[in-house]
Amino acid sequence: MGILNRNPKDLWTGVLFTVVGLAAVYFAQNHPIGNAMRMGPAYFPTMLGTLLVLIGIALVLRSFIRSGLPLDRFALGKVAWVVGSILLFGLLLRGMGLVIAIIVIVIVSAYASQKFRWPVAVALAVGIAISSAIVFIVLLGIPIPIIGTWIGG
Amino acid sequence: MDLFAGLWIGLQTALTPINMLYCLIGVFVGTLIGVLPGLGPAATVAMLLPASFVLPPVSSLIMLAGIYYGAQYGGSTTSILVNLPGEASSIVTCLDGYQMALKGRAGVALATAAICSFFAGTVTTIIIALFAPPLANVALTFGPAEYFSLMVLGLVCSVVLASGSLLKAIGMIVVGLLLGVIGTDVSSGAQRFTFGIPELMDGIGFVTVAMGMFGIGEIVLNLDHEGTTERKVHVLSSFMPTREDWKRMISPTLRGTLLGACLGILPGGGALVASFAAYSVEKKVSKYSSEFGKGAIEGVAAPESANNAGAQASFIPMLTLGIPTSPVMALMIGAMIIQGVQPGPAVMTEQPALFWGVIVSMWMGNLFLLVLNLPMIGLWVRLCMVPYHLLYPAILVFCSIGVFSLSNSQFDVYFLALFGFIGYVFAKLGCEPAPMLLALILGPMMEEYLRRAMLMSRGDPTVFLSRPISCVILIVAAAALVAALIPTIRNKREEAFQE
Numbered sequence: 001m002g003i004l005n006r007n008p009k010d011l012w013t014g015v016l017f018t019v020v021g022l023a024a025v026y027f028a029q030n031h032p033i034g035n036a037m038r039m040g041p042a043y044f045p046t047m048l049g050t051l052l053v054l055i056g057i058a059l060v061l062r063s064f065i066r067s068g069l070p071l072d073r074f075a076l077g078k079v080a081w082v083v084g085s086i087l088l089f090g091l092l093l094r095g096m097g098l099v100i101a102i103i104v105i106v107i108v109s110a111y112a113s114q115k116f117r118w119p120v121a122v123a124l125a126v127g128i129a130i131s132s133a134i135v136f137i138v139l140l141g142i143p144i145p146i147i148g149t150w151i152g153g
Numbered sequence: 154m155d156l157f158a159g160l161w162i163g164l165q166t167a168l169t170p171i172n173m174l175y176c177l178i179g180v181f182v183g184t185l186i187g188v189l190p191g192l193g194p195a196a197t198v199a200m201l202l203p204a205s206f207v208l209p210p211v212s213s214l215i216m217l218a219g220i221y222y223g224a225q226y227g228g229s230t231t232s233i234l235v236n237l238p239g240e241a242s243s244i245v246t247c248l249d250g251y252q253m254a255l256k257g258r259a260g261v262a263l264a265t266a267a268i269c270s271f272f273a274g275t276v277t278t279i280i281i282a283l284f285a286p287p288l289a290n291v292a293l294t295f296g297p298a299e300y301f302s303l304m305v306l307g308l309v310c311s312v313v314l315a316s317g318s319l320l321k322a323i324g325m326i327v328v329g330l331l332l333g334v335i336g337t338d339v340s341s342g343a344q345r346f347t348f349g350i351p352e353l354m355d356g357i358g359f360v361t362v363a364m365g366m367f368g369i370g371e372i373v374l375n376l377d378h379e380g381t382t383e384r385k386v387h388v389l390s391s392f393m394p395t396r397e398d399w400k401r402m403i404s405p406t407l408r409g410t411l412l413g414a415c416l417g418i419l420p421g422g423g424a425l426v427a428s429f430a431a432y433s434v435e436k437k438v439s440k441y442s443s444e445f446g447k448g449a450i451e452g453v454a455a456p457e458s459a460n461n462a463g464a465q466a467s468f469i470p471m472l473t474l475g476i477p478t479s480p481v482m483a484l485m486i487g488a489m490i491i492q493g494v495q496p497g498p499a500v501m502t503e504q505p506a507l508f509w510g511v512i513v514s515m516w517m518g519n520l521f522l523l524v525l526n527l528p529m530i531g532l533w534v535r536l537c538m539v540p541y542h543l544l545y546p547a548i549l550v551f552c553s554i555g556v557f558s559l560s561n562s563q564f565d566v567y568f569l570a571l572f573g574f575i576g577y578v579f580a581k582l583g584c585e586p587a588p589m590l591l592a593l594i595l596g597p598m599m600e601e602y603l604r605r606a607m608l609m610s611r612g613d614p615t616v617f618l619s620r621p622i623s624c625v626i627l628i629v630a631a632a633a634l635v636a637a638l639i640p641t642i643r644n645k646r647e648e649a650f651q652e
Binding site for chain 2: 009010012013016017020021024027028031032035036037038039040041044045048049051052055056058059062069071072074075078079082083084085086087089090091093094098102105106109110112113114115116120121124125128132136140142143144
């Protein structure tokens, strides 16, 4: 077991925190920092970014000494289907309209499950699309086109 | 006298037909969500926030509160019937509740849960009415330094009572505070961390972050552990507890209520910790401790009264100080801000109808739960049998439409996806999302108070220690942090979260 594997959860959290902290400090410098009495827009983020870097370094160092649990397997495939389905929904909503966007998000996200079966997913998608169109557009009056502009709505 | 005048205003507000209706909708939807597996109260409140914006502030808060304690109750129902806790706070109810169901006493267990919750809710409503006004009066004398310290305390407590590593939780708070910085700086108008993207000028919406991290992140995690969970439902017999049951219920309920009310006030505590504590206390003091785990009615009564009392007591710091003690309370604060109500001690004097209306509505909501739920158990049972792979696409649709409708922009939908991914990564790294969300909401306020306090003290940071109230608050915060580091308490804490 190498030193890097002793506590991977803490190690990678530490690395992540350090990177985010450094980025915050770096981008904050686009603004005046002011002084303790009259704080400029950069003061608070610089303070926070520095603190985050310190915490990140502490986590990295601690991970070399104290061992911890191994990292769980990342189910990248499942994440990709679910997150991707939301992105597609956002992309299609205005252009294709609510009904098609919902059918896409339901089928794509349902694909992440082990129990995915085409007929069930399609039926579910159509059911959710119709009931959502009724609830959100007809009853709640949310301004989303049912049929989008790309297909002549 | 103030108390009765207040409660009277509350009754007048809560008992208007429209508010009663929203309270009813709230507890109904809450129970529904509590029964459905894999959807927590924080995700639910976040999902329904956009829908509540069209309501007047009082009605919207009454409905959101109803969702919260309705979800607690729904979670217990599934714990007892199918040994699946709908919510974290009803995990302990599984231990004895499900055993009672195996013995054919599911109906009695459900009735016990409902009655104890109602009792705890009634007592806690009175406790809130008694203690909130004096607390708010003290808070009225607070200056920027005190507010800043109070927020520090709130954040510290959220860390102490969160599960997992302290250092990581503190880091998550800083990440949350940094996310809060994004957008237009109120004092200078500077565009911070917006990278020229106009949609970021108003900052990152906490609703989007909450839905992404609690809702979407949870879905992916659940899919990770997708397995075949056998669910058996037990036939219901009689609901009526016997005379023996009634007698054995009384003192556990009283103890559970008291414990829940005390723990609920503490930031980060709330229903979850209260239910664990009440169960272990009851196991120690009860005459029937040998029956625990085998279907003791005390093992249902104590945690059920405690989690309900805890859930309600967590409204005290939220309503009086404007300090959220849990993610759900943080969302309620966010809802108030969007509704144009500045959270803090002034809410009680400036908006008495809102303050007392919400308090009285909680009692009313508990009554609804009692009357509504027992006859509807059949429906809840059928609902908790809905397979997860049919449920989660619907949740995704709901979240996406909800986020889109916040400001009618698909940009928010992309952010939902982004924070869903971030939430999943953080969960895999063992970082709790709750402190981060709390920090995101408090961040902009904290920065303002910090600036004002430092301006008034001419740049002298000792102002936070030289003002007595602020100093006391900071000492309490430091003590809480130190206490969490003491080995014995730390072990207890880990134990409590492992069970």
